Amino acid sequence: MARRARRYAYGPYTDGPDPLAPPVDIRAALDEIGRDVMEGASPRSALQELMRRGMRGQRGLDELTREVWQRRSRLQRENRLDGTLQEVRELLQRALEAERDTLGRQDTDDARFREMQLDALPSDTGGAVRELNEYDWQSAGGREAYEQIRDLLGREMLDQRFQGMKQAMENATPEDVEGIREMLDDLNDLLANHAQGRDTQAQFDEFMRKHGEFFPENPQNTDELIDLLAQRAAAAQRMLNSMTPEQRAELMELSQQAFGDPRLAQALGQLDAHLQGLRPGEDWDGQGRFRGENPMGMGEATRAMEQLGQLDALAEQLAQSYPGARMEDIDIDALGRHLGDEARVDARALAELERELQRQGLFERAPDGSLQLSPKALRRLGEAALRDVVDKIGARRGERENRSSGAAGEATGATRPWAFGDTEAWSVPRTLLNAQLRRAGGDDRRLDVTDVEIVETEQRSRAAVALCVDTSWSMVQDGRWVPMKRTALALHQLISTRFRGDDLKLITFGRHARSVELGELIGLEGVWEQGTNLHHALLLAGQHLRRNPDAEPVVLVVTDGEPTAHLEPDGEAVFDWPPSHETLRATIAEVDRIAALRAAITFFMLGDDPRLAAFVDDVARRCGGKVVAPTLDGLGAEVVSDYLRTRKR
Incomplete structure (x- = not known):
């Protein structure tokens, strides 16, 4: 008996989300939100901006709103009542x-x-x-x-x-x-x-x-x-x-x-x-x-007025400017009727993106009720920042580094013969003694590589790290705000995942200095105020180091200006420009106190201010620290590289 041929019927998929729709790109969305937050936007406004801007290959709310207004204008421009x-x-x-x-x-x-x-x-x-x-x-x-x-x-x-x-x-x-x-x-x-x-x-x-x-x-x-x-x-x-x-x-x-x-x-x-x-x-x-040439009957004109009302409602929904607005408020079906199926798909994709960001716990409510990035979101942003830093470190080959040499570690009192790759300081007395003994044996060479002995240094098992970042207004106006935050993100991610025993303290300094959490630093908005209070920042850094006496002390300072403020004993911040002797004296005194803790101090100098260059060079020589003049693009790589080198001591 002949088998009956199978018959199939096909139709549009209507039960739930489209199974063939491309997956939501959460990582790209979070990168864009993170960039806006680091530029000073609130997480809520950054999310709204992403919805307005859309993603690559996908229209955002602004474009859909523009098409709604074009449709509305065309309806009035082409018809009359x-x-x-x-x-x-x-x-x-x-x-x-x-x-x-x-x-x-x-x-x-x-x-x-x-x-x-x-x-x-x-x-x-x-x-x-x-x-x-x-x-x-x-x-x-x-x-x-x-x-x-x-x-x-x-x-x-x-x-x-x-x-x-x-x-x-x-x-x-x-x-x-x-x-x-x-x-x-x-x-x-x-x-x-x-x-x-x-x-x-x-x-x-x-x-x-x-x-x-x-x-x-x-x-x-x-x-x-x-x-x-x-x-x-x-x-x-x-x-x-x-x-x-x-x-x-x-x-x-x-x-x-x-x-x-x-x-x-x-x-x-x-x-x-x-x-x-x-x-x-x-x-x-x-x-x-209505000012067009196409005459409409009363019923047709009434439907045109209905369409105008629906388009106005869509424009309000797409604007998302009212309290409590969400993507779910948008009438997807009405949008499709007026703008076509592609607009319906784009709006649905944006709504799905917003839901997925919320579902994955990338935002959370602060005690004051505002929306903020969750620790999970900060980790993802940190991963991206660290990945970018690692790529830059790996790409640097043969570059001449602009640095001054300084202390390499804490000496143990012992020396050993130099080997290829060693970066520790020479022991001059032992090296000269070895040369004299060799010449006494009949070798006329004044100095040979075999004579060199280096000072052994002690590498501690953990580090106490203070990252002091300048948050004065010049950092904002000269485009150094986001690179500074991405640097903090990368360093925090490295320490929290690779060196969990290390204790990182983030310190911001403008007119005053204060210790901040990573989320607070990332969401920090630029504020116009006068003062670069490095003295207060080093004071907080010293307190952090003293609370970790068993750790290797590391101080990293990112700044684009010389100290112009210091802290008085009563807690008042005093600003002077040009820097007063009192400000410089207080700052140097705090540098000396940190140097007494045998801390490795590195200054990352942004910009080309000659007064700042002269100041950090003098301070680095005084405390045995280092000065690095990175580009903005290379700031994160320099800070992370310096931290890793310090840990190898």
Whole structure:
């Protein structure tokens, strides 16, 4: 028996997230957020900026907002609102021309009288249509055109409030019109009872049983029905508000002639009054300026006003400028309807990115309620910073380093013969003694490499590290703010993962100095203040070293200016420019106290200030420290390399 061929059906995937969508690039997103935070933005604003900017190959909220406003502008630029008035005028002119043509062929007093009636019609379209309501037409074509006016007005007015009504009421019979009037009466009765606080569910169910064909949206209760109708009624009112006073008055007068019965306009007016009272929060007063060439009918114009309202709501959602705004607030379906499927995909991807950042615990609430980067996020940023530093260290080959030599470690009192690769200091007495002994044995060479002995130094098992970073305003204005923070990130990551026994203290110094946690330093904003209080920073560094007497003391100073402030005994910071003798004396005294702890001190000098260069050179010679003049791009590599070299002692 032949096997039946399998049949397959394919359709769009609708159950949950798209399984073929590219994964969210959390690392790239966190790098961008981290960069903004280090530049001084809050984590919350950095996240919002990422959402506005978007990711590579993916539009952000700013681009989507721009497209929303372009769509809104095009809608107003290409259309105008007087399409119904224009169509009524054309039908009226056709009716009058047909009637005059018929009367012109009649040689009677009655024909002349009717011509006088037509000549005396009001100049405005609404008044003319009203006056012709009782006119006994002699022309079949004229009567037909006039009936089309009343039919058109009725269908347009209904199409404003009820979706698809214009097409449904085409060639409407008197029975159809009577059914509409009955529906409106029942609807107004339902809304009146609901406005009085009565339970209207049973009445609503009966209403939908009788008139549900007019509501393809299938609302489930009175409130849903009100929401549906109020949005359209408000759009219809905004359309009227957008017309000129003359157009508005003309249209309102014409509305009384809808289907040849003013009761329809009265019922719709009562409906609008109910809806405005039940939903006062809708935009009943707004308006828009339409200046295009494409005339729109009343129903079409009302839908255009609805679209403007939806586009305005989308623009507000995309702006995310209101308190508590989240990506989930964006109406993805509405965005897709107005901008297309690609916009829907981009917005969904941004929302997924925000959810994933939150889900992975990369943000947390501070005690004051603000959003801040979590330790997990700081670790990831540190990994990226350290990876960048390691790449730079590995890429440096053959570069001439701008350094001054200094102490290499703590001497043990013993010496040993020099071997290739040793960097410890020579023991001059032992080296000269070896040379003399060799010459006494008959070797005439004054000095040989075999004579050299070096001083052995002690390498301690752990280090106490104080990283002092300048946070004065010059660091911000000269672009040194972010490199300084990335340096702290890289060093912190290295110590916390590779040398966990070491104790790192981060110290910032401007007018005052203070000890900070990594997250606080990364989120630190630049503040304009005068003063580079290196004295206070070294004071805090010394306290850290003394709390770790069993550790190798290391002090790393990153600065772009000479000391211009010092701390008085009462805790007041005194600023002077040029630096006063008191400031320099206090700073040097603190350097001497740290040097007495046998600390390895390195100054990383940023910029080319000759006064700073002279100061750090003098201090380095005094304390046996080092001076490094790195580029901004190489600051992190220099600091990490110096720390590693110090640890090898």
